[in-house]
Amino acid sequence: MVGCEGESQPGGSFHFIRGTNMYSYDGDDFLAFDDKNEVWIAAVGPAVETGRKWNSIPVLTEYTKGYLENECMAWMIKYWSYGREQLQQASPPEVHLFSQRSHVDTKVFLTCLSTGFYPEDVTLQIKRNGRILTAEDGLETSGIRPNEDDTFQRRDRVEILETDVSTYTCEVIQPNEPFQGSNKPMLATPTHPLIGWGFIGVKMGDHDS
Template structure:
């Protein structure tokens, strides 16, 4: 098992903005392949109208708790979390105390990083995520070897952090206890408390969308849960890799998720193509045939608006001529009388 950290630094020189992002991910037991328990810590300086320190707690990518330096307390974001409060009240007191401690630690860490990278003014952000989750794609900045319980620095810029963190035996012992026991124990409890919500399966609404007649066709699925899903295009039953852009799974405001996949317009028979949506735990795929009659669009043909406009202009011109003719006719009648 390892705890991995990644640091990404990007800067906008004209705005004097440098962002430092730490990502800590733990891989304790196979249970985490199915569920996740994560905390997102964000410390910042000189960000207008934003707390200097924020913690967001997530269970299976659903926000379960929140803390910031303004309110200075943990707030529950799910009804089923109230059951946790009833049974484990001391946990939330301990969590609030830890949040205050983390707030001070992040402030010191942010100051150290600014000095190390010769940064002073401007917006700076340090963000860390810690919890039980599997991720094998993150590039390491610094890693904790859970066999020797020492930090490993793959990058030169991380050496100074390794040296400082290796000295902090108390923090290493805390990580050791949390990552091998507490994280998994609490994950199991949260999944049990929120079973009716976290263990549900919601099928999506799948639609075919297109901006213009010449643009790509988008297969869009929304309203599904959980977020373990896949979407792809097929031709003659074979998955397509070329001419296809797959989107990421994104959250909806109601706790469900959405995903999309774009297909370049086929030059051959559209009947050969279909969109496939797969949801973890559901045996049957949702297959949507590529049919022009089923595509939804907000596109309006310009000619459909030009012709009515021309007709209106012509009618106004005729009306104007009729008014002018009528006035001339009345003028002649007055002279005859």
């Protein structure tokens, strides 16, 4: 396993913090490179001799350290910029509130679907008269699932009486990101005519807001 860790600096540059170059054998750690001290360290007894040989080859140590601090960092910055670009171009998610017939004649499933969001770190809440519904209320969730376009979706639902006239709100909260477009709440009415005064709200912002 090879990897590196860096910290972003003012002006867009990155500062190398640490690197990882590890080898395993039969599923267990075998040998690892300590980039700070520029030495190979054996994780198990049988790796001691290999570590001794590798440490006796200065060009191997120099190459490994140079790769972690340069090539690895270059690749990390490249992929980080790709992700950042996708994040900057991301739009607020689509959110839909609708109802479907239940197997019980007097009940319906009220479903909130949020799709097209990126990254996947979102909070989706269905509220009844301002109170967040939980599994104890019968709330079911699909969890976060991927879309074909690298965005994500989530679907939550709760079974309610068809005659329920409570106010139902679906709220999607996403950490502040440089979205293109408005961050104002969007409202829509549910598609089932027998649910009274239900509406949907989309909230973009910090989890604590």
